[in-house]
Structures are given as structure tokens and as C-alpha cells.
Amino acid sequence: MLLKEQKVNVQCTHCGDAIDTSYNKKLNFCCQGCEQIYHLLQSHHLATYYNIDKYPGISAKGKILKSYEFLDDEITAEKLISFRSKEITKIRFNLPSIHCSSCLWLLENLPRLHSGIRHCKVNILSKNVAIDYSHSEISLKELVELLAKIGYEPELNFAFLNEIKVQKFDRSLIIKIGVAGFCFGNIMLLSFPEYLGLHGAFKSYFLGYINILLSLPVLLYAGRNYLVDAYKNLVNSHLGIHFPLALGMLALFLRSVYEITFGVGEGYLDSFSGFVFFLLLGQWYQNRTQKHLNFDRDYRSYFPISVDVLDHDVFKSKTIDQVRKGDIIRVRNMEIIPCDGKLLSTNCQIDYSFVTGESEVHHKEKGAKIYAGGRQKGAAIKIKVTRSVEQGYLTTLWNEQVFKIDKSSSATLLLDKISKYFSLVILTIAVLTFIYWINKDTSIAYTSLTSVLIVACPCALAISVPFILGNAMRILAKRKFYVRSIHTIEKFADIDTVIFDKTGTITENNGLKVSYYGQPLNSHDMDMIVSLTSHSNHPFSKAISQHYQGEHYQISDFQEIPGRGIIGRYGNYNVRLGSGRFIFNSPSRDSSKSFVEINGQIYGYFKFNKRLRSGIKELIGTLKHYKLALLSGDGSSEFERMQGLFPKDAELRFNQSPKDKLAYIKNLQSQGHSVMMIGDGLNDAGALKQSDIGVVVVEDNNNFTPACDVMISADHLFQLKRVNRYFTKLRHSLYGAFVIAFLYNVIGLSFAVSGQLSPIVAAILMPLSSITIILYSILTSKISAFVLNHDAYQPKE
Amino acid sequence: MRIILVLIIISLLLAIGFLTAFFWAVNDGQYDDDFTPSIRILFDDEKHPQNKL
Numbered sequence: 001m002l003l004k005e006q007k008v009n010v011q012c013t014h015c016g017d018a019i020d021t022s023y024n025k026k027l028n029f030c031c032q033g034c035e036q037i038y039h040l041l042q043s044h045h046l047a048t049y050y051n052i053d054k055y056p057g058i059s060a061k062g063k064i065l066k067s068y069e070f071l072d073d074e075i076t077a078e079k080l081i082s083f084r085s086k087e088i089t090k091i092r093f094n095l096p097s098i099h100c101s102s103c104l105w106l107l108e109n110l111p112r113l114h115s116g117i118r119h120c121k122v123n124i125l126s127k128n129v130a131i132d133y134s135h136s137e138i139s140l141k142e143l144v145e146l147l148a149k150i151g152y153e154p155e156l157n158f159a160f161l162n163e164i165k166v167q168k169f170d171r172s173l174i175i176k177i178g179v180a181g182f183c184f185g186n187i188m189l190l191s192f193p194e195y196l197g198l199h200g201a202f203k204s205y206f207l208g209y210i211n212i213l214l215s216l217p218v219l220l221y222a223g224r225n226y227l228v229d230a231y232k233n234l235v236n237s238h239l240g241i242h243f244p245l246a247l248g249m250l251a252l253f254l255r256s257v258y259e260i261t262f263g264v265g266e267g268y269l270d271s272f273s274g275f276v277f278f279l280l281l282g283q284w285y286q287n288r289t290q291k292h293l294n295f296d297r298d299y300r301s302y303f304p305i306s307v308d309v310l311d312h313d314v315f316k317s318k319t320i321d322q323v324r325k326g327d328i329i330r331v332r333n334m335e336i337i338p339c340d341g342k343l344l345s346t347n348c349q350i351d352y353s354f355v356t357g358e359s360e361v362h363h364k365e366k367g368a369k370i371y372a373g374g375r376q377k378g379a380a381i382k383i384k385v386t387r388s389v390e391q392g393y394l395t396t397l398w399n400e401q402v403f404k405i406d407k408s409s410s411a412t413l414l415l416d417k418i419s420k421y422f423s424l425v426i427l428t429i430a431v432l433t434f435i436y437w438i439n440k441d442t443s444i445a446y447t448s449l450t451s452v453l454i455v456a457c458p459c460a461l462a463i464s465v466p467f468i469l470g471n472a473m474r475i476l477a478k479r480k481f482y483v484r485s486i487h488t489i490e491k492f493a494d495i496d497t498v499i500f501d502k503t504g505t506i507t508e509n510n511g512l513k514v515s516y517y518g519q520p521l522n523s524h525d526m527d528m529i530v531s532l533t534s535h536s537n538h539p540f541s542k543a544i545s546q547h548y549q550g551e552h553y554q555i556s557d558f559q560e561i562p563g564r565g566i567i568g569r570y571g572n573y574n575v576r577l578g579s580g581r582f583i584f585n586s587p588s589r590d591s592s593k594s595f596v597e598i599n600g601q602i603y604g605y606f607k608f609n610k611r612l613r614s615g616i617k618e619l620i621g622t623l624k625h626y627k628l629a630l631l632s633g634d635g636s637s638e639f640e641r642m643q644g645l646f647p648k649d650a651e652l653r654f655n656q657s658p659k660d661k662l663a664y665i666k667n668l669q670s671q672g673h674s675v676m677m678i679g680d681g682l683n684d685a686g687a688l689k690q691s692d693i694g695v696v697v698v699e700d701n702n703n704f705t706p707a708c709d710v711m712i713s714a715d716h717l718f719q720l721k722r723v724n725r726y727f728t729k730l731r732h733s734l735y736g737a738f739v740i741a742f743l744y745n746v747i748g749l750s751f752a753v754s755g756q757l758s759p760i761v762a763a764i765l766m767p768l769s770s771i772t773i774i775l776y777s778i779l780t781s782k783i784s785a786f787v788l789n790h791d792a793y794q795p796k797e
Numbered sequence: 798m799r800i801i802l803v804l805i806i807i808s809l810l811l812a813i814g815f816l817t818a819f820f821w822a823v824n825d826g827q828y829d830d831d832f833t834p835s836i837r838i839l840f841d842d843e844k845h846p847q848n849k850l
Contacts, residue, residue, distance in 0.1 A: 052840070101836045108837070123830045174828050178819045186812060190805070210805065 014038050016055025033060020037150055041106070044113050049106045056102030058151035066148065068156075069317035070306035071141040076319050080156075081140070088118065089135045093154035095147070098127040107152065114138055114146060158320055158338075158389070159300035173284055180222040180277040183214045187270045188763070190214075194266045195760045208260035208267065215269045219253050223276040239423040240416045241462055247426070248457025249276065255450040268454070271766040275459050278770040286466035286486055288474075295484045297707055298403070299373070299395050299682060307331065307338050310382075320389050332380045336373065340392045341383035343368045348381045349562055350374035355394055355682050361539065363563025373682060377537075378562075397658050397686050415465050418738075419458065426456045455748040459766075460773045464737030467777035472730050475785045480713030481723055488709045491692055492727040494674040498623055499665065499687070501679035502632035502642065505697050507610030508714075512543040518596070518604010525598060527551045532568040532575050536560050540594050540608055541577075565594070574599050592637050609638070612645075615718030620645055622721040627673065631656045631664060633683050662686035678717075682706055695720075725787045733780035737773060744769040 010019045014034035029035040037060060041049055049056060070076050083090040098107070104122045107129050111117045116137030121130045129152075133143055147154055190207045219227075230246030233239050249272065256267025294301075308315040310328040320338045323329060328344065331337050337350070343364050350362045355373040364370060370383055372392040389395060430452045437445035469486035476483055483489055500506055521529070531553040533541035538560075555568040565578015576583060576597040583595040583602065596603045620628065628650040630642055636654040646652060653664070665675050665687050677684065677691035680698075685706035688694030694708040697717055705711060712720070744765070751761055822828070 101839070104833065104836055105840055122833060124833045124836065125830070171823050171828065174823050175820060178816065178823070182812065182816045182819075186809065206802070207805075210809075 011055060012057075012059070013050065014055070014057035015059035016057070017059050031060060036060070040113075040150065046106060046109060046112060049102050052105050053100040053102040056100050056106075058097045060151060066153075067308075067317060068141045068144045068148075070319060071144055072139065073317070073319070076306070077140050084135070087134055087136070088132050089140070090130065090132050091140070091143075092128055092130045093144075093147070093156075094126075094128045095152045096127055096155055097152050098122065098124060098129075103152070106150070110146075113150075114143075117143070156305045157301050158303040158305055159297070173280065173287070176222040177277065177280045177284060179217050180273060180280055183218045183222075184270070184273040184277045187211050187214050187273050191266070191270050191763065195763060199266075211267065211269045212257055212260060215253065215256075215273055218273045218276050219249070222280060223249055226276075226279070239420050241419040241458065244419060244423045244426055244456070244458050245279070245462055247423075247453050248459065251450040251453035251457075255447075255454070258446075268762050271762050274767050274770070275457075278463055278767075278774075279459065282463045282466035282470075282774075286470040288470065294705075295708055295711070297705060298398055298685065302336065302373070302682060303338050303389065304336050307335075323385055323388060325385055325388055327385045329383050329385060330380055331376045331383060333376065333378060335376055337370060337376055337383065339372050339383075339385045339389050340387040341370050341385045343370050343381065344384055345381040347562055349377045351377055361563075394658070394682065397662075400659075400662060400686055403686075403689055415461070418461075422458060426452065429456070455745055458741065460741035460744055460769050461738060463770055464741065464773045464777050465734065467774050468730060468733055468737060468781045471778050471781040472726070472785075475781065475788075476723065476726075479719060479788060480716040481719060482711040484709045488693060489727055489730065491674075491709075492724060493731060495626070495676045495693060495724075497627040497629070497668055497673045497675045499629045499631055499675060499677045499691070500620075501661075501677075501681070501684050501687075502630060502634055502638070503610060504680035504699075505678055506612060506616050506630075506642070506645070508613055512539065512608045513611045514543050514547040515607050515609075516604060517607060518602075521596070521603060525603070528553060528555075528570050528573060528575050528598070529577065529596065531555050531570065532558070532566060532577060535568070536566050538566075540606070541566065543608060544594075544606060572599075609641070613714065613717060617645060619718050619720055620647075629653070629664075631661045631687065633657070658683045658686050662690050665690045678720075680705075719788065722788050726784060729784035729787055730781060733777070733784060736780065737777060740773060740776060741769070744772075 010028055011017065012019055012030035012034050013028050014037055015030065017030045019028060019030050029038065034057060037057060038050075041047060071080075081089050081091045095103075095107070097103070101124075104124055107122045108120050110120045110131070114137075116135075117131060117133045119132040123129070131143065138146075144154055144156070190211055193207065226242050226246045226249060229240065229242035233243045252268050252272040252275070256269045256272065259265035259267045303320065306317050306319050307323060308330040309318045309323060310330070311318075315330050323339055329339070329341070343366055346366050348364050348370075350364060350370065352362055352371070352374045355371070361377060362374070369386075371394060372389070373394045387393075430449050433452055434445050434449045437448055466486065469489050472489060473483050473486065526548055530545055530548050531551075532555055533544040534552065535555060535558050536542075553570045555570055557567070557569040559567045561567075561578070561582065563579075565576060565582035567574075567576050569575070577594055580593065580595060583597050592608050593605045594608070595605045624647060628646055630646060630650065630652045632638075632642075632652075632654050633656055634654060639652065639654065642652050653660075656664070661677075661684060665677060668675050669690070669692070675691045676693045676695060677687045678695040678697065679688055680696055684696075688696065688706055688708050693710060694706075695710040695712060696705045696708040697714050698705055698711050699714045748762075748765055751765075
């Protein structure tokens with residue numbers, strides 16, 4: 001009975017999808033859309049597109065070209081473009097479908113496709129393109145339509161209306177590194193006579209003064225942030241890592257200036273500038289990895305930018321922030337409903353799967369309340385708006401307090417914890433030494449004070465953390481595990497509770513598992529059922545057609561009653577398939593079942609379950625020593641299956657609204673638990689934000705993801721446990737780095753105490769310690785990564 | 798030997814020249830995207846590029 005679909009090996013020239021035999025021509029395309037794009041490019045001599053990467057195209061199958069009428073509206077356009085002169089307009093788009101070097105080639109050769117486009121520059125990692133075009137030759141709308149036509153549909157959503165247009169890349173850090181590096185190198189060069197013991201030369205050529213001049217930009221510009229942060233720390237009486245760093249920097253600088261001006265010594269300005277240089281380098285390394293991923297999206301990125309609004313009997317495209325209560329809007333097939341409202345059309349089907357996590361399509365009758373966030377399926381519908389976008393049922397979730405706190409700023413780093421005590425100890429030692437000497441010998445008092453501050457400066461410590469954790473982030477990103485920041489990695493160790501969402505997290509978003517229960521069906525019956533379901537687009541029908549295959553019969557009198565079932569006739573057979581309400585005419589029973597009735601006789605039913613993600617069972621098995629829980633927006637129809645998956649003490653909650661989920665996590669946290677929430681949809685957004693670590697499961701990178709701390713590719717979810725072990729290892733390597741840093745400090749201190757901290761020793765010791773730490777950090781984070789490849793030994797149950 | 802001082806100043810000026818060039822490069826956006834150019838450089842120039850329409 002279970003005939004798998006025959007695999008076709010011919011692939012579409014454009015997108016590489018397997019070709020359906022019904023659409024097959026000489027040049028092998030899967031659909032008309034792909035073929036059109038191919039010919040368009042061909043006719044503009046852009047066929048090189050197909051030679052760079054294999055099957056670079058984005059499948060045009062089932063794509064409907066949207067209406068971009070709203071782009072003709074000046075006010076809307078104004079918000080999108082970044083610059084406009086008399087002839088040229090500059091604009092930047094996010095194109096989520098950019099994925100390969102062919103994309104880069106084609107998009108940068110857009111001027112060949114339309115002469116109005118002057119220049120295009122693509123950034124592959126951020127998936128955006130900057131376009132200069134002549135607005136007299138091509139309008140914004142036409143430009144967007146052209147992009148959409150060739151498969152690169154720009155991301156135009158509600159968020160664009162509220163945010164700053166282009167996130168500018170912060171260039172100041174790179175400039176600071178340049179300045180610090182420049183000064184570091186030149187100061188070392190000028191200190192060379194000193195290293196060689198030519199003290200006379202150093203003094204007679206004012207090299208010391210040139211060094212002071214060169215180190216000023218390091219202190220005042222490159223290292224400014226450390227000083228400012230240290231000052232803030234002092235004001236807030238919360239001593240972070242920047243405090244002892246700034247103290248060390250200042251001590252180094254002031255002592256050097258003193259030594260040079262009074263001719264006592266030569267100072268340590270080379271160490272000083274080198275130390276700032278390495279610190280900045282660490283900061284850059286840490287920020288480098290994830291800058292192209294957006295971890296801060298909210299509902300605005302999910303909602304469309306515009307909707308058709310009835311204006312004097314004509315539908316006009318308007319941006320959704322202009323939609324007011326009482327307006328009548330039109331929502332087309334596959335569009336997202338932007339505001340809460342009342343249905344004016346006779347009926348409709350809405351897929352709320354992303355909002356509620358509920359898998360089935362909702363059927364609504366005229367006059368029913370429609371909530372924003374659902375995806376409309378079928379013919380266009382009209383809705384009377386009852387609440388504007390910001391006041392919607394779903395969007396008010398974002399008014400919760402938790403969304404107003406910037407999580408990343410409140411994180412307490414391990415480093416900060418240590419440095420709090422560290423700073424106090426250093427300060428005490430320094431002050432005690434100073435007091436001890438001040439009455440005996442003032443100059444020794446100052447020298448020893450600065451020596452303590454210099455030598456105890458946690459420079460190596462501060463470098464090790466960004467290098468170890470930054471490198472770890474990079475290693476994880478290669479395994480499709482994207483961490484927002486190094487703070488997140490540090491928080492992992494404290495997690496004691498893991499909460500799962502069901503739909504989309506434990507189960508797959510697409511694909512239903514079909515099983516039949518009841519009187520056995522013979523192959524003739526089965527063929528009839530499949531022939532019937534092949535006429536319908538309902539997910540259940542599709543699942544049946546996909547799962548069973550057989551001969552296709554000619555079905556007559558086909559009828560689909562939305563939300564209920566389908567009827568058809570083959571020869572003498574009357575086949576009915578549908579919900580309990582449809583077949584038995586009784587109030588709805590289980591919504592995950594579809595009953596079969598042939599010629600009035602009920603045979604049995606098909607049951608539809610979302611498929612479990614592969615490896616999820618094993619994953620939950622490995623998380624045994626955590627407190628586990630399940631929060632699902634679905635009804636409890638899958639209670640038993642979930643019970644089998646989770647350990648006995650795990651709490652399983654169903655029918656949870658987005659706010660319930662948030663409250664549940666808040667409650668756990670108030671009991672002192674540290675919570676990791678694993679979810680996927682908008683309905684988890686509150687919970688993800690509230691939790692200590694919000695993990696979002698991403699099916700493909702183009703999809704919307706709510707704000708979170710970690711993004712993990714769905715097929716890599718099983719790695720979670722390994723990643724956690726990796727983080728434990730990283731913690732150990734951090735301690736190792738602390739030991740090395742401490743050793744260097746002790747060596748330095750012993751030199752200083754015995755009065756032997758000569759410039760050459762300092763000049764060697766400082767870069768040496770930094771480089772050892774960097775090498776150590778990169779090596780250990782790489783070596784520990786081996787735990788990502790294997791599961792640990794699992795004791796038998 | 799005072800000439801050394803002059804040489805030092807010249808060398809510093811030269812170095813500052815390079816630093817300025819670096820500032821220009823950063824502000825020009827050359828450091829904004831450190832991945833795409835590595836791919837862009839691999840494209841061959843086509844033999845008969847189509848004239849702009």
C-alpha cells in the first residue's frame with residue numbers, strides 16, 4: 001500500500017529541484033516561473049549566473065508576485081531610501097534569498113538587466129544589497145518588482161517603518177585598532193636604542209618626549225572607552241573588569257611620563273600602547289562573528305509593510321501604520337493579517353500556526369473575530385479593523401515589561417564577578433604599600449604604588465575571555481549553532497531548567513505523519529481516496545496524497561466544504577472524507593482525525609500527527625539531570641505522545657497562551673531557577689525573552705525568528721547537549737588562562753620588586769604574555785571542540 | 798648626529814601618511830564587509846560583455 005514517490009533524477013536548470021514529469025521541456029525546468037527567469041537572464045546575456053554555482057536559482061514554484069503599489073506612495077518610499085539627489089537614488093535592501101556567489105554575480109550585474117540601475121553592491125553575509133538607480137528611468141516599485149521577479153524578493157516589513165533605515169557598521173573600533181597599532185609600532189621603534197642599552201642616545205634625541213606624544217592618542221582616543229567605563233564603574237560602585245584595566249593603564253602612562261620628564265628612567269610606553277592594542281584586538285575578535293545575524297526581531301519584522309485599504313470604494317495599498325479602527329482591509333491569499341478585525345467575507349481559512357503553534361487551519365465564518373498574525377489561505381477576504389496594529393491581541397505581548405529591558409546589558413560576566421574582588425584586593429594592596437612608604441620615602445611610595453597597579457593589571461585575563469569565547473562562537477557557527485554574544489555562553493553553565501515548545505520545536509513544522517485506523521481498506525478504496533484528496537489543498541488531504549500513492553481515478557462531483565471535508569464520486573461510489581462534525585453531524589470530536597465514509601459506510605479514520613524532529617528523543621534523554629517542562633499552545637490531543645517522550649516528573653502544559661508561557665517562566669525564575677527556553681514561533685516570543693537563554697529553532701535561514709540569544713538550525717538541535725559540554729570545557733580553559741595570566745603577573749611582580757623591571761624585560765614580557773594568551777585561547781577552544789563530535793559515554797538505564 | 802632627529806621626524810611623517818591612508822580606507826567602507834570581496838575577485842571578466850542597453 002505504501003508506494004513511495006518515484007525519485008526523478010532530472011533537476012531544474014534554474015533552481016535544482018527535482019522535475020515533475022508534468023512540466024518537462026527541452027531545457028529542464030521544474031516550473032514556468034523558473035523557465036521565465038532563465039529566459040529573461042539569457043536574453044540579457046546573464047547566463048553566466050548558471051555557470052558559477054550549481055543550480056543557483058530560487059525556485060519560482062508557487063510564488064505569487066506581490067503587489068508593491070504602496071511603494072509609489074512618496075511618504076513610504078521616503079522611509080526606505082537612504083539618499084536621493086536630482087538624478088540618483090540610493091537604497092539598501094535585505095534580500096533573504098542571497099545564498100551563493102552566483103547571487104552575488106547576478107545582483108552586481110543588475111545594471112545589464114535594466115539601464116536605470118546604475119550600481120549594485122552586495123554584502124553576502126548580511127544578505128543585503130546597496131543599489132544606486134536613476135529614479136527618472138526606473139521607479140522604486142519597478143525596481144522592487146524586478147528583484148522579486150528574478151527571485152530576490154526584498155524584505156519589506158513593518159519594522160522598516162519604525163527603525164533606523166540602515167544599521168551602520170561601526171568603524172570606530174577598526175580605526176582605534178589602527179591608531180593603537182601605529183603608535184605601538186612607532187614607540188617600539190623609537191625605544192630601540194633603549195633596548196640596546198644606549199641610554200645616552202635615548203635622552204639626547206628627545207625620544208622619550210616623542211614617545212609621550214605618540215602615546216597620547218592611545219590614552220585619549222584608542223583607550224578612551226576603558227577609562228570612561230572605569231569611571232562609570234566607580235560612580236555605580238560596581239567594579240567590572242575595566243576598572244583594574246584602566247588603573248593599570250593610567251599607572252603605566254603616568255609613571256612613564258614622570259620617569260621621562262624627570263630623566264629617572266625611560267618609561268613603559270611601549271608596553272602601555274601594546275597593551276591597549278591587544279585589548280582592542282580582543283574586542284574586535286569577539287564582535288566579529290555574528291554581526292550579520294539579527295537576534296532582535298519582533299513582530300514588526302513578521303508583519304507586512306502594507307495592506308490594501310478601502311478608500312472611497314477603491315482598494316489602495318497603504319502602509320499598515322496608517323490603518324485605523326473602522327477601516328476595511330483586503331487580505332489576499334498567503335498574506336499575513338496585520339490587525340485584529342471582524343470578517344466581512346462569507347468565510348475564510350486562516351493558518352495561525354506561527355502565532356499559536358497550533359497546527360490546523362482555522363475556519364472562520366462571516367462576522368467572526370479575526371486576530372492579527374494569521375496567514376490567510378484562499379481567495380481574498382475583507383476585514384473590518386477593530387484595533388490598530390499596536391493594540392492587537394498578539395502585539396500587546398510586546399508591551400510586557402520584559403521587552404523593555406535590554407538583556408545583554410544586565411548580564412554579569414564571569415570576568416566581572418572575579419574582577420570585583422580582584423579590584424578590591426589590588427586597591428587595598430596598593431594603598432597599603434603606599435601608606436607604608438609615604439612617611440619613609442615619597443619616591444619609593446609612588447614607585448611601588450604604580451608597580452603594584454601595573455603588574456597586577458589583568459590585561460592577559462581581559463584578552464583571554466574574548467579570544468576563547470569569540471573563537472568558540474565561530475566554531476559553533478560552523479555547526480549551525482549561532483550564539484548572540486559571549487555573555488550567552490557564560491550563562492549556559494547556570495541553566496538548570498529546560499523548557500520546550502511543542503509545535504515547530506519538538507515536532508516538525510511541515511509534514512504530517514499519517515496513520516490509518518479502522519476497517520482495512522483495499523487498494524481500490526485507497527486509490528479512490530487518494531484521487532479525491534489530490535483535488536484538495538487542505539494540509540490533511542495533501543498529507544494523504546503524499547503518503548499513499550496509487551492509480552488516479554476520474555472523480556466527478558467534487559466538492560470541498562471548507563473546514564469540514566470533501567466529497568466526490570467515482571462510478572457507483574460516493575466517497576466522503578472529513579472531520580467528525582462533517583461525517584457524524586455531531587459536535588466536533590478530535591480535530592486531528594479525518595473520517596472515511598464510502599457509500600454511507602464509515603470505514604475508519606486517518607490520524608495526523610506532526611512528525612517528531614529526528615534526534616529529539618535522544619536529546620531529551622540526555623537532558624535528564626535538568627528540570628524539564630513542555631509548554632504548548634496546542635490542545636492536549638498529543639498528551640500521551642509527549643508523556644512518552646519526557647521523563648515522568650516533567651511538567652506538560654497545553655493550551656498555553658503566549659502570556660501564560662511568559663508567566664510560567666517568570667514564576668520559575670522567581671523560585672531561583674535559571675531557565676532555558678527552546679521555541680520557534682511568535683507565540684514563544686515572550687517566553688524566549690523572559691528566559692535566561694532563549695533558543696530558537698530555525699528551519700531555514702529565511703524564516704522569521706523572534707528575539708533570542710541562540711539560533712540553532714533545526715537539523716542540529718540534537719547537538720544541544722554536546723554544546724553544553726563544550727561550554728563546560730571552555731570554562732576550564734578560561735580558568736587555565738587565568739592561571740597563565742596570574743603566572744605572568746607573578747613573574748612581572750618579582751622583577752618589579754627586585755628593581756629589575758628594565759624596559760627591555762617589560763617590552764618582551766608584555767607582548768609575550770599577550771601572544772601566549774591568544775595562542776592558548778585559540779588552541780584550547782579548538783581542541784575542546786572535539787566534544788562536539790561525539791556523545792559522551794551514556795550509562796545504561 | 799642631529800641628522801637622526803630629522804630622519805625620525807621624516808619617518809614619522811611618512812608613517813602618519815600611511816595612517817591617513819588607512820583612515821581613508823576605513824571610512825570608504827573597505828572594512829565593512831570582509832567576506833564578499835574574496836568571492837567577487839574570483840569572477841572572470843567576460844570576453845564579450847554586453848553593452849548597456
